Amino acid sequence: MNVDQLKLRIVGLAAGVGGLLLQSGCARPAIDSAPAAPVCQTSVRVSIVAHNGMPRNIVPRGAEWNFGSGSLWTFNGWQYAAYWDDARQVSVARRQLPAGRWEVFSLPDYQRTESGDRGRGGAISRGFGDGHEKVAMGISADGFIHLSFDHHLSTLRYRVTRLPVASNPAAHKWAAGLFGPVRDNLGGPRLDCVTYPSFTADGSDLVLYLRMGGGSGAANSHLFTYSGGRWIINTEAGSQFIDQKWSGGDGTVNAYPQGLAIHNGRWHITWGWRDTPDERTSHDLCYAFSDDAGKTWHNNDGEVIGVRGKKFITADSPGVAVWKIPPGSGYRNGGSMIVDPTGRLHVLAYGGRTGGIQFMRDPETREWSRQDGAPFGAWVAGEGNSLYAVTDAALYRTAADRLGEWTQLAALDPAWFEDGKLVVDRNGMVYNGTIFAIGQAGKTVRVVEAGRKAPTP
Numbered sequence: 001m002n003v004d005q006l007k008l009r010i011v012g013l014a015a016g017v018g019g020l021l022l023q024s025g026c027a028r029p030a031i032d033s034a035p036a037a038p039v040c041q042t043s044v045r046v047s048i049v050a051h052n053g054m055p056r057n058i059v060p061r062g063a064e065w066n067f068g069s070g071s072l073w074t075f076n077g078w079q080y081a082a083y084w085d086d087a088r089q090v091s092v093a094r095r096q097l098p099a100g101r102w103e104v105f106s107l108p109d110y111q112r113t114e115s116g117d118r119g120r121g122g123a124i125s126r127g128f129g130d131g132h133e134k135v136a137m138g139i140s141a142d143g144f145i146h147l148s149f150d151h152h153l154s155t156l157r158y159r160v161t162r163l164p165v166a167s168n169p170a171a172h173k174w175a176a177g178l179f180g181p182v183r184d185n186l187g188g189p190r191l192d193c194v195t196y197p198s199f200t201a202d203g204s205d206l207v208l209y210l211r212m213g214g215g216s217g218a219a220n221s222h223l224f225t226y227s228g229g230r231w232i233i234n235t236e237a238g239s240q241f242i243d244q245k246w247s248g249g250d251g252t253v254n255a256y257p258q259g260l261a262i263h264n265g266r267w268h269i270t271w272g273w274r275d276t277p278d279e280r281t282s283h284d285l286c287y288a289f290s291d292d293a294g295k296t297w298h299n300n301d302g303e304v305i306g307v308r309g310k311k312f313i314t315a316d317s318p319g320v321a322v323w324k325i326p327p328g329s330g331y332r333n334g335g336s337m338i339v340d341p342t343g344r345l346h347v348l349a350y351g352g353r354t355g356g357i358q359f360m361r362d363p364e365t366r367e368w369s370r371q372d373g374a375p376f377g378a379w380v381a382g383e384g385n386s387l388y389a390v391t392d393a394a395l396y397r398t399a400a401d402r403l404g405e406w407t408q409l410a411a412l413d414p415a416w417f418e419d420g421k422l423v424v425d426r427n428g429m430v431y432n433g434t435i436f437a438i439g440q441a442g443k444t445v446r447v448v449e450a451g452r453k454a455p456t457p
Contacts, residue, residue, distance in 0.1 A: 042395065042410040042450055049093050049438070049445040050104045054084040056419055066420035068134030068149070069198035072438040072447065074427040075139040078169045079436070079447070082137040082147060083420075086443055088112040090135055090149055093445075094174055098432060103174040110157070110182050112150055134421070138199025140206040140226055143167030147179070148197035148208065153215055156191040158183045186224055188234035195219070201427075202262040204228075207294065209260055212236060216277040218244050219254035223294045223308065233294075233308075241297060242271075243312035249275040253315050255286070256333030258347050263339040266291055270337045270347050270359075273315055275327065282332040285323040285349065285359060285368075288313060300366055322368050323359060330354065336379040338387070338426075340400040346387060348379055356389075358403055371403035378424040380435050390424050390437050392417040395450045410450050415441050 053066060066083045073080050078096050085091040088111045093104040112133065132152035139145050143164030150157045162180050165172040172178060184190045191212070198209040206226040213220040213236075221242035225233040233239050244252045255271040262268070267290040275281035288297045288305065297306035299319035306313035313320060325331045330352020337347045343363035351357040356376030360369045377391035381400075389396045389406075392414045396406045420440035428436040434451035 044395075044410050044412065045449040046416065047095075047099075047102070047447045047449065049081055049102045049447055050085075050091065051443050051445075052085045052087075052091060052104070052106070053420070053440045053443045053445040054086050054088065055443050058086065058088070065132075065134055066440050066445075067423040067438050068136040068421075069196075069423070070137040071135060071423045072425040072428075072436055073137055073139050074425050074436070075166050076143070076169070078166065079425065079428070080137065080139065080145065080166070081438055081445070081447065082135045082149075083438075083440070083445060084112070084133075084135060084149075090147060092137075092145070092147070092179075094169065096169070098434075105174060105176045107159075107176050107179060109176075110150075132195055136197040136199060138201065138206050138208070139166050141201070141204045142229060144229075145179075146199060146206065146208075146226070148199075151194045151197060153193050153195055156184050156186075156194050156210075158186065186226075186231035186234040188231070189236070191236060198257075198260070200260045200262060202267070202293070205293070207260065207262075207267075209257065210239075211254065212240075214244060214252075214254065217250075217254055217275050217281070218252040220244050220312075221255050221257070221271075223260075225294065238309040241294065241306050241308045241313060243314050246315035248315065249281075256282070257337075258335040258349060259337035261337055261339045261345070263343060266343075267294055268337070268339055268345055270345070272325070272331065272333055272349070274333055279332040281327045282325075283327045283329075284315075284321040284325050285347065286320045287322045287345075287361070288320065300361075300368075322361070323370060331357070336377070336389075338379040338381045340381050340387060341384075342400065344400055346379060346400070348374060348376060348389060350376055360403055369403055374404075375406060378422060378437070380424055380426065380429060382429055383433065388435055390422065390435060390450075392422050392439070395435065412437075412448060412450070416446055416448055417441070420445075 071082050081093040085106050089106040091106045093102050095102045133150045135149040143166040145161045148158050159179050159182050161178050193212050195211045200207045208224040210222045211219045212222050220240050222239035224239045242255045244254050246253050253273045253275050257271040260269045270287050272282050290297050295308050299305045300322050305317040332350050335349040339345050345361040347359040349357045354372045356374035358371045358374040375389050375391050375396050377389045380388040385400045387398050387400050394408050395410045398406050417439035418441050423438050425436035434449050437448045
């Protein structure tokens with residue numbers, strides 16, 4: 001599927017670097033992963049962040065290593081992006097919404113190499129480009145920008161701005177000196193054997209998820225909490241809430257979350273188990289929630305199955321699997337999870353030949369529903385009863401209160417995302433009802449914006 005096939009019509013140029021405004025005409029697309037539906041009038045604008053993204057051929061194996069969780073994050077009327085550049089350094093960009101010009105700098109005091117001590121992971125953690133070392137970003141409510149990067153069973157790499165620059169962006173010149181040094185801790189002891197960092201905002205707090213203690217099929221899950229200007233949960237022992245040990249397989253397993261979402265003070269997390277490094281051993285959709293900021297965890301029926309730092313959730317925990325999915329069925333790690341304004345929980349999981357699998361949990365009945373054949377992409381919660389899924393080829397809308405009815409709103413060019421993982425900005429819907437996604441092609445990093453109308457230049 002490409003832009004021409006869906007009859008996109010160029011109607012103007014928008015302000016900013018490389019701004020391009022496209023208008024999707026109505027058509028009935030032929031797609032395998034969702035029912036055919038008219039394409040509605042939805043504006044799509046492409047904004048060029050920079051031309052310094054790290055190309056695939058700069059390192060061996062050259063997989064999709066840009067972008068990580070939170071790589072695109074809106075805060076206080078400004079948008080921020082973080083990624084690896086063509087000098088193997090972390091680049092950080094910002095712009096004022098709705099259509100400001102991007103400012104970009106790179107952090108020159110850390111360069112990713114394939115040699116040196118990488119921590120407990122040893123040689124396996126030295127390669128670059130296998131999809132694990134992406135840059136993750138989060139912005140805490142006090143205006144500090146947090147980065148975590150370059151992880152595959154390796155020592156923590158973390159840095160944060162010296163000042164709360166996101167609280168008053170115009171008062172701070174955008175320059176590398178805004179960030180402090182690279183740290184291997186969060187104010188406590190050194191953290192080792194780290195993979196998959198992911199930040200989630202919870203009102204005044206910021207939460208950091210880390211997989212620790214091992215690789216695929218044998219790792220634990222941890223949640224660290226930043227509050228009041230410091231990491232108040234900052235040790236490996238005190239942050240663990242899911243454990244690798246269980247009675248099946250070869251005795252170990254690890255959780256691959258579809259996401260952590262926080263709604264009205266309740267923390268929700270969904271995940272699948274994987275028994276070994278072979279993704280075909282992925283199985284089950286699991287769910288737990290916490291009403292005390294990640295300390296106590298309950299299963300779908302409300303029973304306590306875990307206490308952070310003391311009693312861990314395992315694959316043997318009662319009621320932890322809300323939908324049994326056998327290994328070898330095409331289901332695997334990855335996906336997206338959100339909670340809509342009514343408290344319904346929605347999961348998009350990868351289902352192999354069937355495309356995406358959509359799951360929904362009713363907050364009143366606690367019942368789960370499933371629909372196969374959904375467009376597999378990233379969820380964004382919209383206004384009212386609208387949910388959106390962004391793939392590298394299209395933007396879709398569906399109703400939050402029922403399964404299986406998808407409307408394609410706009411076409412997106414897969415070429416915009418061919419050299420990086422598509423990541424959406426989960427904080428951006430308040431700006432003109434616009435959905436933002438970051439992608440890369442070659443060395444060009446771009447943000448794609450789709451909404452009811454284009455941002456006013």
